[in-house]
Every structure is written in structure tokens, then in C-alpha cells.
Amino acid sequence: MSLASPYDALLLLSFGGPEGPEDVVPFLENVTRGRAIPKERLVEVGAHYFHFGGVSPINGQNRALIAALERDFAGQGLDLPIYWGNRNWDPYVADTLAQMAADGVRRAVVFVTSAYSSYSGCRQYREDLAAAMESGGAGSAGLSLDRIRAYYDHPGFVEPMIRSTVDALGALDASVRDAAELVFVTHSLPLVLAESSLYVEQHRTVAHLVAQGVELATGVSGRVSTLTYCSRSGPPSQPWLEPDIGDHLCERSAQGPAAAVAVPIGFVSDHMEVVYDLDTEAAETAAKLALPFARAATVGTDPQFVAAIRDLVLERAARARGEQPRPKALGSLGVMPDVCRAGCCANPRAHRPALCGSD
Ligand SMILES: CC1=C(CCC(=O)O)c2cc3nc(cc4[nH]c(cc5[nH]c(cc1n2)c(C)c5CCC(=O)O)c(CCC(=O)O)c4C)C(CCC(=O)O)=C3C
Numbered sequence: 001m002s003l004a005s006p007y008d009a010l011l012l013l014s015f016g017g018p019e020g021p022e023d024v025v026p027f028l029e030n031v032t033r034g035r036a037i038p039k040e041r042l043v044e045v046g047a048h049y050f051h052f053g054g055v056s057p058i059n060g061q062n063r064a065l066i067a068a069l070e071r072d073f074a075g076q077g078l079d080l081p082i083y084w085g086n087r088n089w090d091p092y093v094a095d096t097l098a099q100m101a102a103d104g105v106r107r108a109v110v111f112v113t114s115a116y117s118s119y120s121g122c123r124q125y126r127e128d129l130a131a132a133m134e135s136g137g138a139g140s141a142g143l144s145l146d147r148i149r150a151y152y153d154h155p156g157f158v159e160p161m162i163r164s165t166v167d168a169l170g171a172l173d174a175s176v177r178d179a180a181e182l183v184f185v186t187h188s189l190p191l192v193l194a195e196s197s198l199y200v201e202q203h204r205t206v207a208h209l210v211a212q213g214v215e216l217a218t219g220v221s222g223r224v225s226t227l228t229y230c231s232r233s234g235p236p237s238q239p240w241l242e243p244d245i246g247d248h249l250c251e252r253s254a255q256g257p258a259a260a261v262a263v264p265i266g267f268v269s270d271h272m273e274v275v276y277d278l279d280t281e282a283a284e285t286a287a288k289l290a291l292p293f294a295r296a297a298t299v300g301t302d303p304q305f306v307a308a309i310r311d312l313v314l315e316r317a318a319r320a321r322g323e324q325p326r327p328k329a330l331g332s333l334g335v336m337p338d339v340c341r342a343g344c345c346a347n348p349r350a351h352r353p354a355l356c357g358s359d
């Protein structure tokens with residue numbers, strides 16, 4: 001019996017991104033279909049992609065993650081083919097599910113490249129799966145899907161970020177290092193979506209765990225740390241999570257910490273938000289303020305994170321077999337369920353069918 005029984009495949013489900021200048025506008029149309037995003041914001045975000053030759057880093061990072069997982073699985077004797085599908089760009093998840101059904105996959109486990117609960121990172125992916133099952137014909141072909149829980153609290157996600165934050169502190173001049181502030185960063189959300197999920201509480205938990213781990217590793221206590229947001233969009237009239245990282249850096253008082261390390265806990269790899277909003281924009285803001293600044297690495301293909309994904313697959317498989325594995329989880333919010341509760345991560349403006357939930 002395979003270690004991952006009852007599953008015969010893993011699906012990596014992600015956001016997708018453009019791979020050349022001609023892809024940028026159609027990609028943005030896919031992302032924003034049916035949403036109230038002002039035209040000026042789209043032009044601005046398009047410019048971020050054009051700034052990098054029209055190529056988002058996300059697809060290459062997903063290819064690298066899949067290659068790392070394949071090596072890890074092979075090394076552990078775990079025989080589980082890996083498929084990849086996206087919400088907004090090729091390979092589209094509907095095409096992937098159709099391919100999986102054609103290959104004879106009957107039951108697959110789904111890993112989403114978003115560690116936290118929110119409409120965008122949880123329910124919307126479950127809606128994508130429901131729609132893709134329909135349109136690609138995979139549902140009628142007998143394929144069934146189970147999702148891996150939100151994994152923001154897995155030690156294999158948190159611990160690499162503690163190490164990368166310590167490394168980023170090490171890149172600062174020794175004279176400001178111990179006084180540097182930790183500026184945790186994640187994607188902003190409209191308040192209505194923040195309120196329908198545990199998004200903010202989960203990020204506070206990770207920020208606290210990383211700050212604690214850094215304190216332990218460096219022996220420096222009392223360091224200032226703040227949770228900030230990036231990539232706000234939507235109309236100005238709509239309230240979103242704040243403060244924005246740029247505003248936060250500008251508004252720090254002259255007596256504030258002597259340096260800042262941005263820690264992008266909201267992203268599993270160096271997405272456009274990281275390479276643009278942090279490495280480009282926030283770094284420029286810090287330079288204008290003469291504030292020494294460094295950015296911690298995302299988990300990416302860190303071997304501990306790759307092993308954590310394997311652990312999450314095996315944990316989910318054990319529960320699917322009716323066993324009670326002990327989930328690896330830090331913090332005190334409690335492990336998120338495999339099958340989302342009714343109303344979990346709801347979008348009050350849209351009610352669409354979704355898989356892997358009880359509504
Ligand atoms: C919570 C969250 C995550 C994290 C969870 C997850 O990973 O899913 C995430 C990920 C991502 N968001 C991304 C890109 C974009 N997000 C947009 C728009 C929006 N994101 C939102 C939220 C989130 N987004 C929201 C509430 C909107 C407003 C419109 C809407 O309600 O949908 C827009 C439209 C323009 C704009 O408004 O900025 C773009 C281009 C990329 C690709 C980056 C790359 O190319 O590397 C990734 C990984």
C-alpha cells in the first residue's frame with residue numbers, strides 16, 4: 001500500500017502569473033473579472049509586471065517547488081505523481097483536472113500555495129475546484145479531491161522564516177542590528193473579507209512565533225515588531241487592512257528603531273508583491289528615509305518547507321484512512337479543519353459552489 005493511500009496524486013493549486021509582456025493584460029483581466037478594481041490600480045499593477053519584462057516570478061517558483069517535492073518524495077519512497085493547476089493562468093486548473101481524470105487519477109489531495117485562511121486564499125480556491133470539475137468534465141469522470149488544511153502554523157513553514165529573519169538581521173550593519181524593527185508583511189484585504197476569516201489572527205500568531213524565535217536565536221529582547229500590509233487595491237471608499245508597509249515606514253517617529261527588516265510572512269515564495277512592493281517600493285522608501293533596510297527570504301523551496309508539504313500530505317492521507325495523526329502545529333488557535341465549516345472565508349458579495357467545505 002502506498003504511504004499516501006487513499007490518494008493517487010497531489011495537485012498543487014496556485015494563483016498563476018504572466019510569462020511575457022503579451023500575457024499581462026489578459027492575466028489581469030482574468031484576476032479582476034467581476035471585481036470592483038479601479039482602472040488606475042490596474043494600470044499601476046500592470047506596470048509592476050512590465051517592470052519585470054511582463055514575467056511574474058510565481059510560475060517559475062511553482063515549477064521549482066514541484067521539482068523539489070518530486071526529489072523529496074522519491075528520496076522518501078513516496079510514490080505520488082504531482083500535478084499543477086492555476087486560477088488565473090496556464091496551466092489552468094480545469095485543464096489539469098481533465099488531464100488527471102484522463103490519466104486515471106481517482107482521488108487526489110490538493111495543496112494550495114496560500115498558508116492562511118481568507119476568501120482569496122481558501123474559499124476562492126475551493127470555488128475554482130468546483131468550477132473546474134464542472135467545466136473540464138473531471139467531476140463526471142469520477143475524480144474526487146480533498147484539500148490540505150491551512151498550514152500557517154506548521155513548524156516547517158514558521159521555522160525557515162525564523163532563520164531567514166535572523167539572516168536578514170545579519171545583513172544589517174552591526175551598529176543598528178540589535179535595534180532593528182521586525183516589519184511583518186502580508187497581502188491586504190477588504191475588511192469585510194478579513195472579518196469572515198481568521199486571516200488577521202493567524203498572521204498575528206505567525207508574527208509572534210517568528211519574533212519569539214528570533215529573540216531566542218539572537219538573545220535580543222524587547223525588539224519592536226509590527227504587522228503591516230501591502231498590495232491594497234479596490235476603490236478608496238472601501239476599507240482595507242492597514243497600515244500599509246510604506247506608510248508605516250514613513251510614519252515611524254524619528255526616535256523609532258534605527259533599522260527595519262521586512263518579513264513577508266504572508267507569501268510562500270517571492271511573488272510580485274514581494275519583489276515589487278517590498279524589494280522595489282519599500283526599499284526605496286527606506287532609502288529616502290535613510291533607514292537601513294533588509295528583507296527576509298520567503299520559504300520558497302527551503303528543504304524544511306518541502307518536507308512540511310510531504311508531512312501535510314501524509315497527515316491528510318492518514319485522516320482520510322480514518323486514523324488520528326497528531327498534526328504538527330504551533331500557536332494556540334487550533335488546527336484548521338480539513339473540511340471547511342459552513343460560512344468559512346465567505347465573500348458576502350458572491351455565493352458560488354465550493355468543494356472541500358460543508359456549505
Ligand atoms: C489574500 C490574497 C493573496 C494571498 C493568498 C493567495 O496566495 O492566494 C493574494 C495572492 C496573490 N495576488 C496576486 C496578484 C493579484 N491580486 C490582485 C487582487 C487582489 N488580491 C487579493 C488578495 C490576495 N491575493 C484581493 C482581495 C484582491 C482584490 C481583488 C479580488 O478580490 O480578487 C490583483 C489585481 C490587481 C490588484 O488589485 O492588485 C493581482 C494582479 C498574486 C500573483 C503575484 C505574482 O504574480 O507573483 C498572488 C499570489
Ligand SMILES: [Fe+2]
Pocket residue numbers: 187
Ligand atoms: Fe492578490
